[in-house]
Amino acid sequence: MTQIATTAEPRLTSLSHGGGCGCKIAPAVLSEILRETTAMTFPEEVIVGNETADDAAVYRLNDDQALVATTDFFMPIVDDPFDFGRIAATNALSDIYAMGARPIMALALVGMPINVLSKQTIGRILEGGASAARGAGIPVVGGHSIDSVEAIYGLVALGLVRPELVKKNAGARPGDRLVLGKPLGAGVMSAALKAEALDASGYAQMIATTTQLNTPGPELAEMPGVHALTDVTGFGLGGHMLEMLRAGGTAAVLDWASVPVMDGIPELLERGFVTGASGRNWSSYGSEIDLDGGLSDLDRALLTDPQTSGGLLVACAPEATDSVLALFRKHGFAAAAEIGSVTSEPGTARLHVA
Numbered sequence: 018m019t020q021i022a023t024t025a026e027p028r029l030t031s032l033s034h035g036g037g038c039g040c041k042i043a044p045a046v047l048s049e050i051l052r053e054t055t056a057m058t059f060p061e062e063v064i065v066g067n068e069t070a071d072d073a074a075v076y077r078l079n080d081d082q083a084l085v086a087t088t089d090f091f092m093p094i095v096d097d098p099f100d101f102g103r104i105a106a107t108n109a110l111s112d113i114y115a116m117g118a119r120p121i122m123a124l125a126l127v128g129m130p131i132n133v134l135s136k137q138t139i140g141r142i143l144e145g146g147a148s149a150a151r152g153a154g155i156p157v158v159g160g161h162s163i164d165s166v167e168a169i170y171g172l173v174a175l176g177l178v179r180p181e182l183v184k185k186n187a188g189a190r191p192g193d194r195l196v197l198g199k200p201l202g203a204g205v206m207s208a209a210l211k212a213e214a215l216d217a218s219g220y221a222q223m224i225a226t227t228t229q230l231n232t233p234g235p236e237l238a239e240m241p242g243v244h245a246l247t248d249v250t251g252f253g254l255g256g257h258m259l260e261m262l263r264a265g266g267t268a269a270v271l272d273w274a275s276v277p278v279m280d281g282i283p284e285l286l287e288r289g290f291v292t293g294a295s296g297r298n299w300s301s302y303g304s305e306i307d308l309d310g311g312l313s314d315l316d317r318a319l320l321t322d323p324q325t326s327g328g329l330l331v332a333c334a335p336e337a338t339d340s341v342l343a344l345f346r347k348h349g350f351a352a353a354a355e356i357g358s359v360t361s362e363p364g365t366a367r368l369h370v371a
Contacts, residue, residue, distance in 0.1 A: 033092030069264035090171020102145025117238025118176035125160030128169035187264035189332035191361035199328025202279035242337025249327035268362035
């Protein structure tokens with residue numbers, strides 16, 4: 018397991034009450050907060066606002082270009098500062114890819130306990146973020162920093178896309194197949210890491226998954242058979258599938274046996290490494306999920322496991338499924354898999370897990 022070079026400083030994960038996307042506000046609480054805010058009227062140039070809890074805002078610049086804007090930041094999910102920066106930046110850029118756009122530049126958001134962490138450690142966090150941005154082919158052109166109690170890092174990310182190619186989380190159609198790009202388990206591994214119970218191979222797998230940029234997004238947007246697109250992050254697979262279903266007014270069947278999972282996750286779950294965010298997620302939206310397959314408590318914890326820098330979730334026409342999977346493979350997403358299908362069901366959007 019990679020450790021911070023200096024022994025005089027605390028572990029980064031010891032400075033955070035919840036690491037990575039596991040520190041997001043619970044879905045139900047967030048909904049209550051947003052209900053009490055004053056609704057804004059958007060100009061007609063806003064193609065995507067906050068109507069369906071989509072991944073980013075989209076503003077039409079002209080007939081050929083739309084600007085995609087998003088921001089994401091969180092507390093440490095790992096102890097190595099460079100890896101923390103890489104994961105946080107990769108996670109922020111994912112929302113650009115999830116709209117079908119290509120990133121163009123980013124701004125850094127930095128909150129650090131400057132009397133606790135050395136300038137070298139903070140510098141390595143920023144270097145990690147810049148490294149991920151370079152992997153996406155963009156610069157980090159500025160940002161903002163504050164002195165804070167917990168270490169916080171992330172990006173404001175900007176991208177461009179043709180207006181007609183914007184992919185929303187709405188749009189899934191009955192009969193569509195659902196494809197997931199990355200395996201589940203980031204939250205479970207983060208819990209094990211914080212307890213110093215994650216071995217070197219598990220750590221390497223976690224880093225490889227959470228720092229893999231969701232680069233298939235723009236090419237997926239160009240495929241006529243792709244109807245909806247989002248990424249799976251802090252609300253878990255169950256939560257983000259439900260967001261897609263609510264946005265499109267549909268239901269879905271999830272084939273739990275087909276869902277890709279990182280190696281070693283069942284064993285870590287058996288040992289009790291479950292995040293608090295997993296339980297909060299279930300409390301927020303569990304009433305909308307039918308466990309037709311009789312999932313165990315551990316499987317349910319994985320269904321709601323917060324995924325930091327998780328995979329793209331695609332709803333596509335049946336005839337496009339093979340092409341979508343082939344595109345994921347071309348970009349190095351070996352675990353990508355078809356995991357279910359969209360159905361037509363009257364009433365409230367529901368997720369059936371078989």
